[in-house]
Amino acid sequence: MPITLPSTLPAYDVLSNEGVMVMSDTRAARQDIRQIKIGLLNLMPKKIQTENQFARLIGATPLQIDFRLIRMSEHQTRNTAAEHMEEFYKPFQEIKDEKFDGLIITGAPIEHLPFDEVTYWDELCEVFEWTQTNVHSTFGVCWGGMAMINYFHGVKKHVLDHKLFGCYRHANLSPASPYLRGFSDDLVMPVSRWTEMKRDEIEAAGLNVLLNSDVVGPAFVDDPDHRALYIFNHLEYDSGTLNEEYQRDLQSNQVEGAEIQMPVNYFPEDDPSRKPLNRWRSHAHLLYGNWINEIYQTTPFELSQIGQPQG
Numbered sequence: 001m002p003i004t005l006p007s008t009l010p011a012y013d014v015l016s017n018e019g020v021m022v023m024s025d026t027r028a029a030r031q032d033i034r035q036i037k038i039g040l041l042n043l044m045p046k047k048i049q050t051e052n053q054f055a056r057l058i059g060a061t062p063l064q065i066d067f068r069l070i071r072m073s074e075h076q077t078r079n080t081a082a083e084h085m086e087e088f089y090k091p092f093q094e095i096k097d098e099k100f101d102g103l104i105i106t107g108a109p110i111e112h113l114p115f116d117e118v119t120y121w122d123e124l125c126e127v128f129e130w131t132q133t134n135v136h137s138t139f140g141v142c143w144g145g146m147a148m149i150n151y152f153h154g155v156k157k158h159v160l161d162h163k164l165f166g167c168y169r170h171a172n173l174s175p176a177s178p179y180l181r182g183f184s185d186d187l188v189m190p191v192s193r194w195t196e197m198k199r200d201e202i203e204a205a206g207l208n209v210l211l212n213s214d215v216v217g218p219a220f221v222d223d224p225d226h227r228a229l230y231i232f233n234h235l236e237y238d239s240g241t242l243n244e245e246y247q248r249d250l251q252s253n254q255v256e257g258a259e260i261q262m263p264v265n266y267f268p269e270d271d272p273s274r275k276p277l278n279r280w281r282s283h284a285h286l287l288y289g290n291w292i293n294e295i296y297q298t299t300p301f302e303l304s305q306i307g308q309p310q311g
Contacts, residue, residue: 004035004066009088010048011055018056035066036296037303039100039135041092041127042069043108043144047080050106053236057288063296070095072120092123096130099306101299102291103135107142107234111195112159115150125151131228133307136299138228139291145221145230146197152226153205157195164191164216166242166264167279170233174210177222178294179229182286188265188279189233190242191216197232229291235284239276242266 005012038058044050051069058065071077073091105127110118118124128151131138140148149155167188172180189211199209199218211220211231221230234241242263249260268274300306 004064005055006088009051010084011052014052015056015059034301035064036101036292036299037066037068037099038102038104038292039068039070039095041103041105041144042071042089043106045077045080045109047077047089048084049238049241050236053238053241054104054106054288057236057284058292060285061289061292063292065292068095068100072123074120074123092127092130096126096134098134099303100135101137101295101303101306103131103138105138105140105144105148107144109143111143111146111157111193115147115157128152132226136227136306137291137295138226140228140230141236142193142232142234143195145232146195148226148228149197149202149205149207149221149223149230152223152228153207155197155201155205155207157197159195160193163194163261164196165245165261166191166266168213168216168233168265170211170213170219172210173212174208174222177210179220179222179287179290180210181290183283187211187283189213189219189235189283190237190266190280191233192242192245192263193232231287235280235287237280239278239281243272243276246272 005015040051040054042050055067058067069089071085071089071091073093077085108118115121124147128148138148140146146157150157168191169186170189171186172183174180175183175185196217199212202209202218202221208222209218209220210222212218216233219231219233223230243266246260246263262270262272266276268277300308
């Protein structure tokens with residue numbers, strides 16, 4: 001079954017050309033079927049790239065998905081055209097009376113800031129509280145996941161003296177988890193961050209670490225009491241995303257003069273002139289497909305019942 005997108009959204013043509021099943025919202029409205037309603041609270045500066053990445057994964061599932069784009073109400077992006085934001089995004093304050101089967105909260109390039117110094121932190125805390133009454137399952141990604149686990153459990157974010165940047169192997173610590181169904185015993189994940197959360201502090205908060213790296217730490221955490229998942233790395237990344245970040249850092253280095261680290265274990269034989277191989281795509285599809293499947297199996301049939309005790 002397809003993902004439902006506005007036919008004018010850039011992701012509609014991108015995914016259609018890739019062979020992903022996409023349906024226009026007008027056509028979907030004529031089908032007598034309960035769609036799974038998934039929101040994307042997009043905090044990334046490159047909004048369209050992030051839309052494509054998550055829509056690609058969500059759209060590969062065998063269910064019809066109603067995909068909604070959400071932004072913080074007062075924060076204005078400088079990297080995406082205002083026309084795009086106006087046409088396709090709804091501010092949180094306009095949708096907070098709605099119910100969602102699932103919500104993805106993305107990362108944001110503000111990890112150097114303490115959480116309470118982020119300009120939209122108060123509203124984001126309102127979003128976190130809102131998920132407990134209006135969202136069946138929430139998926140916090142990278143900084144978004146760190147912010148959620150800090151808000152709900154007080155787990156600290158630790159600033160590193162170097163950037164964790166590249167492709168790192170992670171161990172599957174919980175093969176029986178429904179979210180890791182079909183996963184291999186270990187896998188490669190793209191990582192790009194200046195902060196970390198420590199496994200012992202996460203486990204001390206009573207949470208289960210499902211994927212972990214001896215080099216870059218915990219990556220995927222289950223929080224059943226809050227119907228939430230937290231992933232600190234980037235399975236959604238395209239093959240060339242780390243290279244784009246590397247080239248951007250090299251260009252900024254011409255001004256700032258800082259030493260730029262090549263992404264680890266990314267370019268074949270560490271040769272930036274060679275095309276990187278995608279070694280995480282299948283696990284990305286498995287993870288988000290498993291998440292959507294769990295939502296489908298457990299969400300109330302009536303959207304209005306989300307967030308209410310189920311007998």
